[in-house]
Structures are given as C-alpha cells and as structure tokens.
Amino acid sequence: MCGNLACMRMLSGQLASRFLPSRPPEPQAQALLSPPSKSIYIGKTKFLHIPVFWDPAKLLNPHICVVGITGSGKSYFVKTFITRARLVFLANVLVLDWSGEYVDWVRASGGKVISFGKQGGINLLDLGGLSVHQKIKQVVQSLEILTDLSSFPSQKRITEEAIEKAYKRRGKKGAHPTLRDVYFILSRLKEEEAKEAAYRIKSLLLSSGDSFVVQSIRMEELFSGLVCVDLHSLPSENLRSLAGLAILQFVKEKMRLHAVQEKAIRLFVVCDEAWKIASDERSDVVAIVREGRKYGFSLIVASQNPTDVHRAIFASAGTVLAFRLTSASEREYLRTSLSYPDFFERQSNLLSLGQPLVHFEFSSPQPRHGTFILEKVEGEEPLISVYIRGDGMILEFEKEELLKKLISCGLSDKHAKLVLSEFSKHNYSLSAHQFALLLEKFGYGRAFVISVFRELGATEKEILSVFSSAKKGSQAVVFLGKKGG
Ligand SMILES: Nc1ncnc2c1ncn2[C@@H]1O[C@H](COP(=O)(O)OP(=O)(O)O)[C@@H](O)[C@H]1O
Ligand SMILES: [Mg+2]
Missing domain, CATH: 3.40.50.300 (P-loop containing nucleotide triphosphate hydrolases)
Known part of the structure; x- marks a missing residue:
C-alpha cells in the first residue's frame, strides 16, 4: 500500500485530537x-x-x-x-x-x-496662549477628573467664578493669577459651597507646595x-x-x-x-x-x-x-x-x-x-561602563557584565542588584571605600571583599593601597559613567 492514499472513516473527536499541519495565526x-x-x-x-x-x-x-x-x-x-x-x-x-x-x-x-x-513646577493658571474662558474650563475639568467636584455643581460654578475674578484682578496688572488668588477669593465668600470649594483648593496647595503656583x-x-x-x-x-x-x-x-x-x-x-x-x-x-x-x-x-x-x-x-x-x-x-x-x-x-x-x-x-x-521584544539598553578607580587602579566593565561578575564572585543576586542600584543612585559614582563598606554591610567579611577586588582584576598592590588609603581616610574612587563618556 506504500505510496497510496486511502479513505477511512473517523469520528470527529478522533480528528480533533490529531495535529493537522496548518499555517500558524500570523499576518503575512x-x-x-x-x-x-x-x-x-x-x-x-x-x-x-x-x-x-x-x-x-x-x-x-x-x-x-x-x-x-x-x-x-x-x-x-x-x-x-x-x-x-x-x-x-x-x-x-x-x-x-x-x-x-x-x-x-x-x-x-x-x-x-x-x-x-x-x-x-507650573502655574496652573498660566494662560499659555489660551483665552481665559478656555483656561477656566481646562482647570475645572482637571479638578473634575481627579476629585468629586462634578457631584457638586454649585461648588463647581463658584470655583469657576472665583478663577474668573482672579484673572480680572491680576489682569489689570498684566500678570497671571495663581491658585492662591483663587483660594483668597473663595475664602472671603459667605456661602457654604464657597467654604467647601476653598477647602478643596487649600488642600491642593498645602500638599503640593509651590508646584502648581510658580511657573x-x-x-x-x-x-x-x-x-x-x-x-x-x-x-x-x-x-x-x-x-x-x-x-x-x-x-x-x-x-x-x-x-x-x-x-x-x-x-x-x-x-x-x-x-x-x-x-x-x-x-x-x-x-x-x-x-x-x-x-x-x-x-x-x-x-x-x-x-x-x-x-x-x-x-x-x-x-x-x-x-x-x-x-x-x-x-x-x-x-x-x-x-x-x-x-x-x-x-x-x-x-x-x-x-x-x-x-x-x-x-x-x-x-x-x-x-x-512576538517571540520576544529584542531590546536595546544604552551601554553603561563601570570604572573602578583608586590609587592608580583603573578597571572598566559594562554594567551588566559587572552584575554577572559580582554574582560569579559569590554575591547573591539580590546583593549584586543592590550594589548596582547604589551606583546608579549616586549618579554612577561611588568611592572604592563605600563599595567595600557596602559589601561589608551585607555581611561579607574583609577577606571576601578582597577576593572580589581580585576577581574584578585589581592587583595585590592596588588592593593594598585601596585599603590602606581607606584607613587613612582618603577615598579611592569607584566611578560609573557612560561608555566612551
Ligand atoms: N524583552 C526583554 N529582554 C530582556 N529583558 C527584559 C525584556 N523585557 C523586560 N526585561 C527585563 O525585565 C525586567 C522587568 O521589565 P519592565 O519592562 O520593567 O516591566 P514592567 O514595566 O512591565 O513592570 C527589567 O529588568 C527588564 O530589563
Ligand atoms: Mg514599568
């Protein structure tokens, strides 16, 4: 029968369990x-x-x-x-x-x-080319999106009026008003809604400092x-x-x-x-x-x-x-x-x-x-070089390479990542002394720290010099910067 095709009866369940070659669902x-x-x-x-x-x-x-x-x-x-x-x-x-x-x-x-x-920060009331009417609409809309202002129509109206008044007052002097002016106007009104509206603006001002006042x-x-x-x-x-x-x-x-x-x-x-x-x-x-x-x-x-x-x-x-x-x-x-x-x-x-x-x-x-x-997003991270400098020592690594080296030296994944995040927190620069102290803080002994320096390529003389200068209080520098920069 080899080479011949034959028809056969088959239940739909049996057919469903079979692998039928078909084009995978992907665009052309x-x-x-x-x-x-x-x-x-x-x-x-x-x-x-x-x-x-x-x-x-x-x-x-x-x-x-x-x-x-x-x-x-x-x-x-x-x-x-x-x-x-x-x-x-x-x-x-x-x-x-x-x-x-x-x-x-x-x-x-x-x-x-x-x-x-x-x-x-920015002054929320800086017109930036808009008309007063457009700006009032924008600011009140933001407050509606972020707070429950839309559930209180009279508060909304009073706030709009207060912003308009603030523009009229300041406009005479050719300046933009700020939310402080609006608060000032609202706080002088007698209505209960005005008090609530003033409180809304006051809490915003208190929590944000000058961030929404000074442009x-x-x-x-x-x-x-x-x-x-x-x-x-x-x-x-x-x-x-x-x-x-x-x-x-x-x-x-x-x-x-x-x-x-x-x-x-x-x-x-x-x-x-x-x-x-x-x-x-x-x-x-x-x-x-x-x-x-x-x-x-x-x-x-x-x-x-x-x-x-x-x-x-x-x-x-x-x-x-x-x-x-x-x-x-x-x-x-x-x-x-x-x-x-x-x-x-x-x-x-x-x-x-x-x-x-x-x-x-x-x-x-x-x-x-x-x-x-997609099989995987094929990524691109900027290359960041790591320099360890101190008393004549200059070592250079790529950031990810240093991470791998630290792990292969015996640091846990968690500690190796913490070391790198410490570098980036300090604008990519730490002293060698700080670097050694960091490892000691994680519980690694002096002998281990010396072995890490050795694995990273420092010579015995350089290591000695880093630790002796640390004793004297001078700081060797571990420096991280952009590759080629
Ligand atoms: N396509 C990828 N290839 C290699 N590493 C990746 C990829 N996607 C994410 N990662 C790594 O996984 C971690 C989490 O990814 P991230 O984009 O920050 O997640 P999210 O933004 O979804 O919270 C990061 O350390 C990142 O570098
Ligand atoms: Mg994210």
Missing part, C-alpha cells in the same frame, strides 16, 4: 516587513520567525497601548522602541514618568530630566529631543495626575497649531502607569489619540491593567501590545476589544517575560488577522 510577511529607514524593528514572530517592523504608514494610527502585569516587560519595550524611534523618525520624545523609572535611562541616553516638584518649567523645553518629566516626587497619585494633565493640555494645544502633510511623526508622548488620566474620557490623552495622527503626534500608553485604559484609547490604538495578564477578566476585556481568535486566549496566559501578544490595526484590508505573538 509583506504586512510585517518594512524598510528599516522608515520603520522600527521590534522582534520576530513566535512561529514563523518573521521580522516585525512597526511602520506607521501601514497602520491605522501611530498610537500604541501596552498592557501587562508588573515586571512583564512594558517599560523595557517602551525604552527599546523610543531609542530606535528617535533615530528613525528624528522625532522629539516626551516621557511623563509617574514612578521615576525612566530617569536613569533618559540621562544615559543623553536626554534631559525635569523633576516636577523638586526642581520646578518655573518652560513649556517649550518639553519639545527638545528626549525629555522626561519625573513626577514621582509629588506626594500623591492625584497630584501626579494633575501635573500630567496640565502638561498634556499644553501638548494638545501645541499639537493643534500645525497639521503635517505626510504621515511623519514629530512627537512621541509616553504615559507609563498613568491610569488615572488614561481611564477618563475627558482627559487629553483621549483627545491626542483622536486627533494625533493629522498633527504627527503619537501617544504611547502603558498600564498594568487593560481596563484602566479607556476603551476609546484601547479600541482605537493602531498597535496594542499585551504582555502577560494573570486575571481572566482582563484577558476577556482584551479579547472582546481586539476580537481575536480563541487560539490567542489560550496562549496569552502562557506568555513569558518580554513576550507580548501584538495586535496591528492595518489601514488597508489584509487577508489575515493582525494579531500574533
């Missing part, structure tokens, strides 16, 4: 491949290993929504993507950083970090290369969101000034873990998603939970990356929003670190569904 190669000069490489597909290029010209819009549990790879993807996007599109990048996790990376990539609250951040600075606004030192989620909203309002106005001819991208705006403002329809995140394409603005929103991202953003983003999600209800939200085949529902629970389910919404009809699994 032509849809994923694009010239590297116009697109961004992110990795290969899981099954057919097709290289995947993010090409805004092929997608419905340039907005990207990234979801997944903590530690699943969201920020790593954003950093990788932004690093390449700056080179390919020569675009500016504005990162609104809720938790301060982009600060080191932005500095190491040659960008600028503005620490909101510590270094500067020290020049808004134009936000559009020059790679800029990170670090919001993490503001004391509450509400204040971080208020700052984020105020900056986005400015970004939106700036965006509306110029439409672009081609599909060029001028600015990427990153909102990572900005769930409070990404979940509200009135927020400018939604306005940027709706109008961004024609102005050359791309929004990247990352969040742990897909349900925290408003459906208007989630369902209309041209690109969705879903890393591992452990909650069945969140996966269901994802499945219904993107309407992908059941196959992915089973797979999405099994995703590993850095492995996302990707959904591309193509601008022209495609023969295959735009959902697939």
Whole structure:
C-alpha cells in the first residue's frame, strides 16, 4: 500500500485530537516587513520567525497601548522602541514618568530630566496662549477628573467664578493669577459651597507646595529631543495626575497649531502607569489619540491593567501590545476589544517575560488577522561602563557584565542588584571605600571583599593601597559613567 492514499472513516473527536499541519495565526510577511529607514524593528514572530517592523504608514494610527502585569516587560519595550524611534523618525520624545523609572535611562541616553516638584513646577493658571474662558474650563475639568467636584455643581460654578475674578484682578496688572488668588477669593465668600470649594483648593496647595503656583518649567523645553518629566516626587497619585494633565493640555494645544502633510511623526508622548488620566474620557490623552495622527503626534500608553485604559484609547490604538495578564477578566476585556481568535486566549496566559501578544490595526484590508505573538521584544539598553578607580587602579566593565561578575564572585543576586542600584543612585559614582563598606554591610567579611577586588582584576598592590588609603581616610574612587563618556 506504500505510496497510496486511502479513505477511512473517523469520528470527529478522533480528528480533533490529531495535529493537522496548518499555517500558524500570523499576518503575512509583506504586512510585517518594512524598510528599516522608515520603520522600527521590534522582534520576530513566535512561529514563523518573521521580522516585525512597526511602520506607521501601514497602520491605522501611530498610537500604541501596552498592557501587562508588573515586571512583564512594558517599560523595557517602551525604552527599546523610543531609542530606535528617535533615530528613525528624528522625532522629539516626551516621557511623563509617574514612578521615576525612566530617569536613569533618559540621562544615559543623553536626554534631559525635569523633576516636577523638586526642581520646578507650573502655574496652573498660566494662560499659555489660551483665552481665559478656555483656561477656566481646562482647570475645572482637571479638578473634575481627579476629585468629586462634578457631584457638586454649585461648588463647581463658584470655583469657576472665583478663577474668573482672579484673572480680572491680576489682569489689570498684566500678570497671571495663581491658585492662591483663587483660594483668597473663595475664602472671603459667605456661602457654604464657597467654604467647601476653598477647602478643596487649600488642600491642593498645602500638599503640593509651590508646584502648581510658580511657573518655573518652560513649556517649550518639553519639545527638545528626549525629555522626561519625573513626577514621582509629588506626594500623591492625584497630584501626579494633575501635573500630567496640565502638561498634556499644553501638548494638545501645541499639537493643534500645525497639521503635517505626510504621515511623519514629530512627537512621541509616553504615559507609563498613568491610569488615572488614561481611564477618563475627558482627559487629553483621549483627545491626542483622536486627533494625533493629522498633527504627527503619537501617544504611547502603558498600564498594568487593560481596563484602566479607556476603551476609546484601547479600541482605537493602531498597535496594542499585551504582555502577560494573570486575571481572566482582563484577558476577556482584551479579547472582546481586539476580537481575536480563541487560539490567542489560550496562549496569552502562557506568555513569558518580554513576550507580548501584538495586535496591528492595518489601514488597508489584509487577508489575515493582525494579531500574533512576538517571540520576544529584542531590546536595546544604552551601554553603561563601570570604572573602578583608586590609587592608580583603573578597571572598566559594562554594567551588566559587572552584575554577572559580582554574582560569579559569590554575591547573591539580590546583593549584586543592590550594589548596582547604589551606583546608579549616586549618579554612577561611588568611592572604592563605600563599595567595600557596602559589601561589608551585607555581611561579607574583609577577606571576601578582597577576593572580589581580585576577581574584578585589581592587583595585590592596588588592593593594598585601596585599603590602606581607606584607613587613612582618603577615598579611592569607584566611578560609573557612560561608555566612551
Ligand atoms: N524583552 C526583554 N529582554 C530582556 N529583558 C527584559 C525584556 N523585557 C523586560 N526585561 C527585563 O525585565 C525586567 C522587568 O521589565 P519592565 O519592562 O520593567 O516591566 P514592567 O514595566 O512591565 O513592570 C527589567 O529588568 C527588564 O530589563
Ligand atoms: Mg514599568
């Protein structure tokens, strides 16, 4: 019978248990491949290993929504993507950083970090080119998004009137009023609602210091290369969101000034873990998603939970990356929003670190569904060199290489990571004495510390000199800096 085909009867259950060779659910190669000069490489597909290029010209819009549990790879993807996007599109990048996790990376990539609250703030009532009427609407809308002001219409009206009065008073002197003026006006009114409204403004002023009163951040600075606004030192989620909203309002106005001819991208705006403002329809995140394409603005929103991202953003983003999600209800939200085949529902629970389910919404009809699994985000971290200097000793390592070396010397993973985070906390520079003390603080003995220095390549003479100068109080220097810098 060899070589002949024969028909046979088979029950459907038996058939279902058999492996039938079929094409894995991935878009066609032509849809994923694009010239590297116009697109961004992110990795290969899981099954057919097709290289995947993010090409805004092929997608419905340039907005990207990234979801997944903590530690699943969201920020790593954003950093990788932004690093390449700056080179390919020569675009500016504005990162609104809720938790301060982009600060080191932005500095190491040659960008600028503005620490909101510590270094500067904005006057919420600075008109920035808007009319008084528009500005009042914006400020009150932010308060509605972040507090329960909309449940108290008369308080809302009194607050609007007080802001208007503040503009009239200050306007005579040609200056912008501040929230302090508004508080002053409200606190002099007799009505109960005015007292409540005054209390609302007072608590905001007390918790934020001068952060929303003194205009020290020049808004134009936000559009020059790679800029990170670090919001993490503001004391509450509400204040971080208020700052984020105020900056986005400015970004939106700036965006509306110029439409672009081609599909060029001028600015990427990153909102990572900005769930409070990404979940509200009135927020400018939604306005940027709706109008961004024609102005050359791309929004990247990352969040742990897909349900925290408003459906208007989630369902209309041209690109969705879903890393591992452990909650069945969140996966269901994802499945219904993107309407992908059941196959992915089973797979999405099994995703590993850095492995996302990707959904591309193509601008022209495609023969295959735009959902697939990426084998892994193929990343790019800036190389950071580590120099250990002291009494004639100069040793150099790449940051990750040092981590591996410390572990191979016998440090636990936890301690090796703590050593590296200590370096980055101190602007990549510690003295050798501090380095040795740190190891001793973790419970490692002097003999062990000496053996670590030896493993790192220091000579006996140099080690001796480090410890003898430490005794004398002089400090050898362990210095971390940018490679080649
Ligand atoms: N694709 C990847 N390749 C290599 N390492 C990764 C990848 N994705 C994430 N990581 C590492 O995993 C850790 C957690 O990733 P991160 O992006 O910070 O998670 P999230 O933002 O989702 O909380 C980081 O140390 C990061 O360097
Ligand atoms: Mg993150």
